[in-house]
Amino acid sequence: MNVAMQVDEIAAYLDEVFPQVRGDFVIEAVADRAVRVRMPVAERHLRPGGTVSGPAMFALADVSVYIAVLAMKGREALAVTTGGSFDFMRKPVAGVDLICECRLLKIGRVLAVGDCLIYSDGMEEPVARASMTYSMPPK
Amino acid sequence: MNVAMQVDEIAAYLDEVFPQVRGDFVIEAVADRAVRVRMPVAERHLRPGGTVSGPAMFALADVSVYIAVLAMKGREALAVTTGGSFDFMRKPVAGVDLICECRLLKIGRVLAVGDCLIYSDGMEEPVARASMTYSMPPK
Amino acid sequence: MNVAMQVDEIAAYLDEVFPQVRGDFVIEAVADRAVRVRMPVAERHLRPGGTVSGPAMFALADVSVYIAVLAMKGREALAVTTGGSFDFMRKPVAGVDLICECRLLKIGRVLAVGDCLIYSDGMEEPVARASMTYSMPPK
């Protein structure tokens, strides 16, 4: 499939419609049904013990799948998250950015399913796995 | 089962070990394997369209199960989230607090499973369902 | 909401469209957005150690949510399972039927979400929790 929006275009669109997370995420790459997104780790993401919080990883997976849907469908895609599942497998490295490798397993007319592996930047083993389901309401 | 920590004690403990979320959550009730937690809705929780974000609801479910584990096990409980699943079913009412009704389905020696229904305050139908798994590492 | 199909009607319909599972499940009760289904435990459901298998519990949860959707929407409901999540919390009692208490948290035009607790008959604590998502394709 062809990509409908490129990195700069998606980043500008997100800043416009979703100013609450401006600066929280950096889109590193967009390809056919796949994106890579970086989350520069900030104090507000931390939990006791110095590890990144589950909600911060949820946010990273959620925005990554949303970005992947935008990339394939374009800005008219009014996708809303309808479900998700998570496995938190390792403690993220303290003070290191998180990288989300996201792949769309399905991008249908009404449902999209994205699969994410989240890494501490530079590490080989993922810290978390996530899958997110998005629903695309009829126009 | 008897409750090991009461509301005020848990609230003070959370403020101490988890200052990043101070003020984000209000523990309303603690009972045998059940807690109710309020999330006063703030601008930073919002998404395009005025709805509360998925990550904010994840945070609410996550902290609610953690509070329920603390309530039953006491402060020595070093629980970490190992997994979770979510269904987002309705759009939260804009500008209204969220209420999480959480029940521990299992509180074992090494694993705890909590089930959460999240409501817009005053509404009858839940906006989201969540289940979270916590692991209690050996001391 | 009013129930669209009663127990006998649903049972006859399942036998007709889904003969592979004839005799596997007994519908015990149908109410507004809630059903109770019994699975008489058979040799083919067992796993090493005498416990009921995960797939058998999946089947029970899946059919229970399907029955709940039929009960509310009637036989024209062409629902297909689009997702599910499970927690297996206790070992089922050997040689004892399983009971699934299922509640529809959402029964919309295109999506239904059902929540299930599965018990060994007569036990107070659930052996498993399941949530299933069904999609209702447009007619």
Add this chain to the structure above:
Amino acid sequence: MNVAMQVDEIAAYLDEVFPQVRGDFVIEAVADRAVRVRMPVAERHLRPGGTVSGPAMFALADVSVYIAVLAMKGREALAVTTGGSFDFMRKPVAGVDLICECRLLKIGRVLAVGDCLIYSDGMEEPVARASMTYSMPPK
């Protein structure tokens, strides 16, 4: 990591401890933290419309992760399924075997997490995604 058991050894062990599913699954390949398992499709796996049932796909994912754990840990591994999540994305091709590509994302001392993509044999797009969590009780 080194593989602790090879295909023939695992197949013989499964037949011994889990005779209920003898013949249901064919282990095609075992490698470091990865297995491929075939499910020859049989009448009992079908649902209305000729598609393979969700429970059959659950069984395939569940046994695949179990095989992967055996492959890495050896036969002393007393793993039990503690949770799982599923996305059913496409209708399997009628009358065609299912293939499960399974990868262990974590194989720790007490928890294992496996990720599965299930395909109709010969198709490029997966019909389902599954992740399963296994707990390894202390000896």
